[in-house]
Amino acid sequence: MKGQVFEIMGFLVLAIAILAVIVLVRVNLAGSIGKTFLSIAERQESEGVRAGVNALLYSTEEKTGKSLLELIGVATYVGQTKIDFGKKVGDIDVEKEVQWRFDAIYGKGHWLLDVPYPNVSKDIQIVFVIDTSASLCDDIKSLALNLPDMIEKLRKSGRRVSATIYLLPGGAPCCDYTISCDKFPEKSYLHCTTMSRLECKSAINRVGQYETEEDWGHGMACAAESGPKEGWEKFSVRVGIPISDEITEGSECGSLSSFHCCSSNEATEQHKSLEAGITGAISYGVKVFPIKANPCGTICSYQGEPPRQQTDFTQLQCDCSSLVSDFMNEIATKTGGKMYELSSASDMPRALREIMVSNQETAGKTFTVGSDKPALKNIRAVTFLVPLPLPGIYTKAYFYEWS
Amino acid sequence: MKGQLSFVIKPITLVMVIALLLLLYQSISMSISRGKKIGETLDLTASATNILLILANSRDCLAYEGSLSKSLYANVVDVNRLNEFSTMYFNKEPECARNYNFGWEVTVTELKNTATNTVEGKNWTFGAKQFSSITSSTSVDYWMPVAIVYSEKTVSPGKMSIHLVDGELERVAGVLDWDCAMGKAGKLTKSSIAVDLQSPISYDSDKNNLCSGSKVKSCREMDCNMTFKNLDTGKHVLTINYVDGKLVVK
Numbered sequence: 001m002k003g004q005v006f007e008i009m010g011f012l013v014l015a016i017a018i019l020a021v022i023v024l025v026r027v028n029l030a031g032s033i034g035k036t037f038l039s040i041a042e043r044q045e046s047e048g049v050r051a052g053v054n055a056l057l058y059s060t061e062e063k064t065g066k067s068l069l070e071l072i073g074v075a076t077y078v079g080q081t082k083i084d085f086g087k088k089v090g091d092i093d094v095e096k097e098v099q100w101r102f103d104a105i106y107g108k109g110h111w112l113l114d115v116p117y118p119n120v121s122k123d124i125q126i127v128f129v130i131d132t133s134a135s136l137c138d139d140i141k142s143l144a145l146n147l148p149d150m151i152e153k154l155r156k157s158g159r160r161v162s163a164t165i166y167l168l169p170g171g172a173p174c175c176d177y178t179i180s181c182d183k184f185p186e187k188s189y190l191h192c193t194t195m196s197r198l199e200c201k202s203a204i205n206r207v208g209q210y211e212t213e214e215d216w217g218h219g220m221a222c223a224a225e226s227g228p229k230e231g232w233e234k235f236s237v238r239v240g241i242p243i244s245d246e247i248t249e250g251s252e253c254g255s256l257s258s259f260h261c262c263s264s265n266e267a268t269e270q271h272k273s274l275e276a277g278i279t280g281a282i283s284y285g286v287k288v289f290p291i292k293a294n295p296c297g298t299i300c301s302y303q304g305e306p307p308r309q310q311t312d313f314t315q316l317q318c319d320c321s322s323l324v325s326d327f328m329n330e331i332a333t334k335t336g337g338k339m340y341e342l343s344s345a346s347d348m349p350r351a352l353r354e355i356m357v358s359n360q361e362t363a364g365k366t367f368t369v370g371s372d373k374p375a376l377k378n379i380r381a382v383t384f385l386v387p388l389p390l391p392g393i394y395t396k397a398y399f400y401e402w403s
Numbered sequence: 404m405k406g407q408l409s410f411v412i413k414p415i416t417l418v419m420v421i422a423l424l425l426l427l428y429q430s431i432s433m434s435i436s437r438g439k440k441i442g443e444t445l446d447l448t449a450s451a452t453n454i455l456l457i458l459a460n461s462r463d464c465l466a467y468e469g470s471l472s473k474s475l476y477a478n479v480v481d482v483n484r485l486n487e488f489s490t491m492y493f494n495k496e497p498e499c500a501r502n503y504n505f506g507w508e509v510t511v512t513e514l515k516n517t518a519t520n521t522v523e524g525k526n527w528t529f530g531a532k533q534f535s536s537i538t539s540s541t542s543v544d545y546w547m548p549v550a551i552v553y554s555e556k557t558v559s560p561g562k563m564s565i566h567l568v569d570g571e572l573e574r575v576a577g578v579l580d581w582d583c584a585m586g587k588a589g590k591l592t593k594s595s596i597a598v599d600l601q602s603p604i605s606y607d608s609d610k611n612n613l614c615s616g617s618k619v620k621s622c623r624e625m626d627c628n629m630t631f632k633n634l635d636t637g638k639h640v641l642t643i644n645y646v647d648g649k650l651v652v653k
Contacts, residue, residue: 059559060559101514
């Protein structure tokens with residue numbers, strides 16, 4: 001009996017050993033063939049993805065004739081997915097251009113393109129449109145004191161900033177100076193010009209009928225059209241800064257005996273001037289960051305006949321303060337800028353600094369198109385260089401694809 | 404009783420051991436044949452990829468050459484070359500990307516964006532039109548993205564798709580075309596090949612077509628005129644001679 005038990009056990013051991021050999025052979029053979037197949041297939045696929053991405057990036061956008069690679073470079077350089085190519089071509093939505101091409105090739109939800117915005121300083125071109133009425137005396141003085149130093153410091157740190165100041169027609173005599181370009185000595189990056197009349201293709205102020213020294217609406221339109229002294233650079237950050245304490249063409253309406261705040265109605269001449277400013281700024285890709293000077297409190301200017309020192313704003317100007325905010329907010333919102341409100345002239349440097357900084361911060365942002373990468377999927381990744389619209393400067397792009 | 408039990412168990416053990424060994428043998432053979440099959444598929448896929456890469460990136464094929472820089476770009480093809488290829492090679496593979504083991508047909512399709520969706524624009528087709536029957540061939544379909552250059556400023560995205568076939572007709576025609584090319588180059592005058600045919604192969608000297616099949620025939624245009632005796636199914640050894648620009652196959 002004992003012998004038979006051993007015999008059966010021996011057979012069982014033998015059977016288990018043979019089965020183990022079968023399993024081992026299958027796992028090893030199939031595994032090694034499978035691995036080889038997978039690694040070759042993966043290499044083929046990743047090479048295919050790389051070649052495909054290259055081909056797609058070389059394809060051009062119809063209206064501009066620029067390749068997708070160029071457009072991505074410009075978009076990441078300017079920090080916007082929509083690029084303004086001027087009146088003739090209009091806006092190009094780079095995100096949309098990338099989206100349809102890659103969707104058509106790799107399928108919706110199967111790819112992701114990530115291009116970090118490069119940490120390079122862009123040209124920032126600023127055009128100021130400044131109200132030259134007496135109530136701006138202290139604000140213009142503060143601007144003249146701070147602006148040149150501020151730009152020079154930024155330029156020394158590698159930021160390419162330039163400014164052109166457009167003084168609206170007029171020029172009030174302040175207590176210690178007269179508002180004019182003399183306050184802004186010419187430098188390579190700072191220019192000043194007085195607008196003799198507000199007349200350009202997109203805006204005309206009927207001189208004589210309305211205040212020109214406060215017409216920053218038409219002024220903005222003409223400044224955008226004329227551009228800075230050196231002309232608008234390609235793909236620069238374009239900033240327009242109107243400085244005033246009144247609405248376009250002045251806050252006060254009515255006759256001398258019955259002055260009142262002008263209406264915010266869209267049919268008014270004041271609002272039409274604002275609209276001209278908005279249209280002009282948008283046409284030239286200018287973001288408007290209005291600076292609202294304080295219309296209440298005291299001023300120091302020589303006015304009247306014979307000239308005598310004035311020390312107060314009119315109460316009406318102060319009462320119209322919220323209307324000024326409404327006008328300035330409207331142009332800021334519609335052009336992608338922001339309004340800054342000064343409580344006193346000493347706030348001017350802070351406002352200027354904030355405007356310049358807000359137009360430079362791109363670090364940490366990315367140009368991202370496509371879908372989020374899924375978990376637990378085999379993802380093929382390709383990196384490639386994207387040329388920026390600056391000679392010899394590139395940024396890295398990351399493309400991910402999964403099935 | 405003990406002895407009788409042992410008498411029964413021993414043959415059973417023997418039979419079961421033999422059965423297990425047979426199972427082991429079968430399992431190993433299956434793994435090997437599976438590996439072979441995977442290898443063949445991989446071979447076909449690799450060949451398809453290589454043909455597409457050659458077509459898209461070779462100066463002799465479709466690659467776009469920058470007019471100023473004279474440089475080539477990855478997977479960027481010239482629309483003029485596409486037009487030429489679809490006219491010149493409407494029924495056979497172009498020489499620049501000929502693979503003498505397989506037959507193939509390539510279609511390049513342009514992609515366009517409309518207001519609502521992406522649609523297919525123009526397309527160009529070239530390469531072989533007919534292939535060995537499904538029973539006597541294996542095939543693979545593969546594609547890769549390309550850019551189609553109309554001008555430096557007009558480049559459209561597109562897809563280049565290939566249908567690659569490994570079949571009797573393609574293999575035999577491949578050998579004969581290869582010998583023809585070698586003969587023309589003065590590098591070869593005689594060779595031989597062993598074939599095991601599942602479909603008969605015939606030659607139409609009027610059209611210079613080599614055809615496979617009996618009732619429904621698939622044909623390929625040959626590079627050289629031939630003297631060719633039709634072949635039935637089964638094993639054959641072909642001797643090929645290149646004589647005065649013509650192949651003599653016996």
